[in-house]
Amino acid sequence: MLFADDIVLVAESDLEVQSILEVWWHRLESVSVKLSRTKTEYLFCDFGGPSNPSPLALARTFISICSDFRYVGSLVQGNGEVDRDISHRINAGWMKWRQVTGTTCDPRMPFKLKGAIYKSVIRPVILYGLECWAMKKMDEKRLHLVEMRMLRWVCGVTRMDKVRNKCIRESLKVAPVTEKLEGYRFVLVWSCEEER
Incomplete structure (x- = not known):
């Protein structure tokens, strides 16, 4: 995958990654583009159980192995989970929320x-990149709890006031985040079907 100056190489084995990496390195060098050996990272995805990744080298320099990396705004984890990416999106949502608290x-x-x-x-800040998330019910619950906490704060209501979530949503005219999740996924599936 290519994006601007970022390249992601994906392969099924360490040897295959090593050969693809060398081909890229030689091609980039032939057009006078330097591949940074210090910024290049190697993510080993361990989906089939515990195993040890082989070290990769680029021009006799070993490439560091990482447990996750950021690519085009999303955090890719080696274990296939999305919890750290969701936590990052939630934190970004709270930062955006703090910027507009004067109004809200x-x-x-x-x-x-x-x-x-x-x-x-x-909401768009929190849900950015969700089309790529393989979410669990626990992750959806986290997003729901964060959303309700923000909406209660916006309304000036605490949980001690015993106001139902439905009433808060109706007063703000905001649909539940879980419905939005399904809507985003439907649009992605629909657009993929249209391309075929």
Whole structure:
């Protein structure tokens, strides 16, 4: 996969990765493009059980093995999980939420406007890249809890006030995040079917 100046090489065995890496290195060198040996990383995906990865070398320099790496905004983990990527997206959502708290937590602002700000500014930050996530129910629950915490804060309501989630969502006109997850996945499947 190519993106700007990032390259991802995928293969089934260490030897295959080594040969592909050497081919890329020689081709890049032939057009005077240097491949950084210090930035190049090797992610071993251990889906079939415990095994030891063989070290890879590029021009007699060993490439460091990492447990995860960031590629095009997503965190790819060697064990196939997405929990760290979801945690990163949640943190990014909270950072964006803090930027707009002056508006969203202002009691003079109408709830409809607060809901629109949440839907157009905060939620897209949290859900960025979810088309690639293989989520578990636990991950969906985490996203739901974060969303409800934000929405309660926007409304000025705590859990002690015993206001139902449904009432909060209706006042802000915000659909549950789990429905949005299914919508995003449906659009991805539909667009893939259209290309065929």
